[in-house]
Amino acid sequence: MTARLRRLLGVASALTVGAVLLSGCGAGTSAAPAESSTPKPGGDLVFLIDSLGATWIPNNSSISSYQGHIWGHLTDKLVYVDAEGNLSPWIAKSWDENADKTELTLHLKDGVTFSDGTPLDAAAVVANIDIWAKGRPDEGINRIGLFPSANYVGAEAVDATTVKVSFAAPTLSFIPTLAYHGSILISPATLALPADQQADLTKDIGSGPFVVEKVADGDSVVLKKRDDYDWGPEAIGHEGPAYLDTITYKQVAEPTLRTASVESGQAQVAYNASPQDLEALKQEGLTVETPRYLGFVNGYALNTSVAPFDDIKVRQAVQHGIDRDEILSTVYTDDWFAAESFIQSTVPEATDHSADFAYDPDKAAALLDEAGWAKGSDGVRTKNGQKLSFTLYPNPYLQASQSVDELVDQQLTSLGFDVNLETYDVPTYGQKVIGNATIPATEITRSFVDVGTVAGVLTSQKKGDEDWFKVGTSDATLNDLSTRIATATDRDARAKVADELQGYVLDQGYFVPLTQIVQRVYVQSPEVSGVTYNGLAYAYYLDAWLNG
Numbered sequence: 001m002t003a004r005l006r007r008l009l010g011v012a013s014a015l016t017v018g019a020v021l022l023s024g025c026g027a028g029t030s031a032a033p034a035e036s037s038t039p040k041p042g043g044d045l046v047f048l049i050d051s052l053g054a055t056w057i058p059n060n061s062s063i064s065s066y067q068g069h070i071w072g073h074l075t076d077k078l079v080y081v082d083a084e085g086n087l088s089p090w091i092a093k094s095w096d097e098n099a100d101k102t103e104l105t106l107h108l109k110d111g112v113t114f115s116d117g118t119p120l121d122a123a124a125v126v127a128n129i130d131i132w133a134k135g136r137p138d139e140g141i142n143r144i145g146l147f148p149s150a151n152y153v154g155a156e157a158v159d160a161t162t163v164k165v166s167f168a169a170p171t172l173s174f175i176p177t178l179a180y181h182g183s184i185l186i187s188p189a190t191l192a193l194p195a196d197q198q199a200d201l202t203k204d205i206g207s208g209p210f211v212v213e214k215v216a217d218g219d220s221v222v223l224k225k226r227d228d229y230d231w232g233p234e235a236i237g238h239e240g241p242a243y244l245d246t247i248t249y250k251q252v253a254e255p256t257l258r259t260a261s262v263e264s265g266q267a268q269v270a271y272n273a274s275p276q277d278l279e280a281l282k283q284e285g286l287t288v289e290t291p292r293y294l295g296f297v298n299g300y301a302l303n304t305s306v307a308p309f310d311d312i313k314v315r316q317a318v319q320h321g322i323d324r325d326e327i328l329s330t331v332y333t334d335d336w337f338a339a340e341s342f343i344q345s346t347v348p349e350a351t352d353h354s355a356d357f358a359y360d361p362d363k364a365a366a367l368l369d370e371a372g373w374a375k376g377s378d379g380v381r382t383k384n385g386q387k388l389s390f391t392l393y394p395n396p397y398l399q400a401s402q403s404v405d406e407l408v409d410q411q412l413t414s415l416g417f418d419v420n421l422e423t424y425d426v427p428t429y430g431q432k433v434i435g436n437a438t439i440p441a442t443e444i445t446r447s448f449v450d451v452g453t454v455a456g457v458l459t460s461q462k463k464g465d466e467d468w469f470k471v472g473t474s475d476a477t478l479n480d481l482s483t484r485i486a487t488a489t490d491r492d493a494r495a496k497v498a499d500e501l502q503g504y505v506l507d508q509g510y511f512v513p514l515t516q517i518v519q520r521v522y523v524q525s526p527e528v529s530g531v532t533y534n535g536l537a538y539a540y541y542l543d544a545w546l547n548g
Helices: 003-014 067-074 122-134 255-263 275-283 312-320 324-331 361-370 401-413 426-432 476-487 491-507
Strands: 044-049 079-081 087-089 092-097 103-108 152-159 162-167 210-216 220-225 246-251 269-271 287-289 298-302 381-383 389-392 418-421 441-444 511-515 522-524
Touching: 044 255, 067 210, 067 220, 067 246, 087 092, 103 122, 122 152, 122 162, 255 269, 255 275, 255 522, 275 287, 298 312, 312 361, 312 511, 324 401, 324 511, 389 401, 389 441, 401 418, 401 441, 401 511, 476 491, 491 511
Parallel strands: 044 246, 044 269, 389 418
Antiparallel strands: 079 087, 092 103, 103 162, 152 162, 210 220, 220 246, 269 522, 287 522, 298 441, 298 511
């Protein structure tokens, strides 16, 4: 046993949970099994995760970085997206669109059923599309945030395997969004339940390769293989049911305990290891996977409705006052890259705007001087008797968020900002930070499959839009660019609008990019084979097996 492993297992003991972490799982250091290219049916995979969230209402929890793992195995999607952003058939075996991209027709696989035996037919798909687009907000059931709801007219079942979906304006983003991790197919019987019953995972019926075997609130979710499953994504190339018998998602808050448990053979996968530990874990013989997803980079959405970020010069000063190279070299490994825009470089429409927010402390200081913020004897800038102060709230969905924010604190303090840090766990962060219109800066990222969906995040032109920068409808240019990107009928023309939108958002200082996001870090036992990572960077275990 290595010194590092002894140290980490000592942490587990000190936390008093090591002895009861995974009852029934073997302890001790496991020798790496011989790698085999032949799938081996059977086996129980244990996946250690930071959190299991606060609710299981499908619409409210399926976009969670944590609960999305479970939903991805209980449910299917109409379309599959791979790590390069390529779309391919899943439950929808093909699709058509009219010339102006306002009417799209889905052709479904025949014979697909939910785990309760009811058909996943056109009527079921219509019920799902309606709930994604509209939700039932008065009942506490959200719509899916990145679904193109703004111009959604409706969906109808033409026959048992054909669905026609209509929009009031061109909607290129509709088909790609069917591959988004929020667009999960749920039984209409489940969708009809009130929110409090949907929040019971054992009552949520999907059509995926696994079903719920057991739920222990705040502790674990056990999934078992569905023996009659035979409609996986075409791109995976897997026929029939999964190889694994069960997957156990076990909540373990301490990251060193999660990775130590994989090293010792008590578990097969640890989620969200600290980036600083990854090289040592590789040296231990473990597999480290750091897939990047399609979507927004990691950064700060600045609230233009509150001081000090109601001033464009202050927003721009923050952009130029952050040393991203120091963040990358101090907090991360070579698997992370500097942001070049506010969307990931893997998104086809991403363009390099890094010069618009390049580190330049002299420029940042000059901008603050121009805005009237003068340094006092204590180094803190003031204006009209007010300190240049704001609070950062490290994002608990991002493993290294606190370390990043601490560095940003140091960097901005040297410019005269008074930065405070306030740290919450996932449930508290959801209650106090997410959706709070008084928060001056929100560290945020978001996956998406298609750039056309970003309008609903950046503006508030339609009911339910997220309005990241709290500009409301006051910015006519942002409204225009967002509308044009959402309603484009030609992908090449849309790419030009996307470039304009990226430049404008950054020029206005609305968003402060930090790094390209690797949100889902997987530390894996070498006995695990056949894992697939989709375009949202989720691990998918339909084709996975254990060599041990």
